Amino acid sequence: MKTSIQTNGLSIGYHDHLLFDNLNVSIPRGEISVFVGSNGCGKSTLLRSIARLLKPTNGSVLLEGKDVQRMSSREVAKKMGILPQSPISPEGLTVHDLVKQGRYPHQSWLNRWSQEDTEKVEAAMKATRVDELRDRPVDELSGGQRQRAWIAMTLAQDTDIILLDEPTTYLDMTHQIEILDLLFELNEQDGRTIIMVLHDINLASRYAHNIIAIKDGAVFNQGTPESIINCELVRSVFGMECQVATDPIFGTPHCIPFGKGRCVVPKVNEAISGA
Numbered sequence: 088m089k090t091s092i093q094t095n096g097l098s099i100g101y102h103d104h105l106l107f108d109n110l111n112v113s114i115p116r117g118e119i120s121v122f123v124g125s126n127g128c129g130k131s132t133l134l135r136s137i138a139r140l141l142k143p144t145n146g147s148v149l150l151e152g153k154d155v156q157r158m159s160s161r162e163v164a165k166k167m168g169i170l171p172q173s174p175i176s177p178e179g180l181t182v183h184d185l186v187k188q189g190r191y192p193h194q195s196w197l198n199r200w201s202q203e204d205t206e207k208v209e210a211a212m213k214a215t216r217v218d219e220l221r222d223r224p225v226d227e228l229s230g231g232q233r234q235r236a237w238i239a240m241t242l243a244q245d246t247d248i249i250l251l252d253e254p255t256t257y258l259d260m261t262h263q264i265e266i267l268d269l270l271f272e273l274n275e276q277d278g279r280t281i282i283m284v285l286h287d288i289n290l291a292s293r294y295a296h297n298i299i300a301i302k303d304g305a306v307f308n309q310g311t312p313e314s315i316i317n318c319e320l321v322r323s324v325f326g327m328e329c330q331v332a333t334d335p336i337f338g339t340p341h342c343i344p345f346g347k348g349r350c351v352v353p354k355v356n357e358a359i360s361g362a
């Protein structure tokens with residue numbers, strides 16, 4: 088496995104409260120990796136520390152073997168782009184202006200806006216289908232359109248590694264699939280490393296090559312969805328009883344929660360009645 092990012096004895100947290108203590112995790116290059124775990128377990132914190140937005144208390148994050156804390160912001164931004172959870176754009180900022188911001192790491196006083204910058208911005212808007220929304224203020228768009236505009240900004244940054252924190256939150260099913268398909272294509276066609284947090288374990292299983300399940304400040308398990316997603320993992324990580332079936336279309340693990348609901352089959356599964 089070629090590693091793109093590695094945490095090396097990483098300890099991170101807020102104030103005196105450590106969320107992760109001595110965390111060692113390797114994220115493969117050229118694959119889609121997804122962090123899963125219950126609310127508040129620290130997924131966003133971990134993603135932000137990988138992106139150098141949070142300084143570790145101890146240990147380091149290595150990007151292609153280099154400590155991100157020893158790299159300049161510009162150097163990091165040329166290698167990885169991050170879409171945070173629920174980003175907020177300045178009032179009135181247009182889609183075009185937002186996407187152009189993705190090019191800032193590539194600029195300097197010597198190297199002003201270039202033809203290449205224009206091309207990357209146009210390509211990013213096209214790929215995410217926001218080119219027709221270019222003059223619309225981002226804060227006036229629907230949830231799905233807004234999310235696409237932010238992804239376009241991250242794409243315009245043209246990095247090999249793209250980090251996204253719950254990019255499908257607030258989107259309806261159609262738009263969730265649209266966003267995940269787009270990320271899948273970016274991985275398949277350009278070999279980009281995609282690292283994201285998803286709360287839907289079934290979608291995570293369908294799109295991820297590699298799932299990293301987080302629990303109690305540690306990696307509970309990591310591997311292909313087929314090899315790690317089972318009812319023991321779901322019970323331990325999410326505290327939920329379920330049956331893990333096979334997705335009838337994709338063959339990937341599909342988690343069916345127990346709990347209450349209308350049951351329209353004659354006999355309730357023994358396991359459910361016993362739960």
Ligand SMILES: Nc1ncnc2c1ncn2[C@@H]1O[C@H](COP(=O)(O)OP(=O)(O)O)[C@@H](O)[C@H]1O
Nearest residue numbers: 101102106124125126127128129130131132133
């Ligand atoms: N800026 C912050 N300051 C203090 N505590 C925080 C901050 N951000 C998150 N936390 C706390 O850290 C824990 C992990 O949060 P987070 O990384 O957002 O979890 P997740 O993304 O897995 O839901 C939570 O208990 C949360 O309240």
Ligand SMILES: [Mg+2]
Nearest residue numbers: 130131172252
């Ligand atoms: Mg989060």
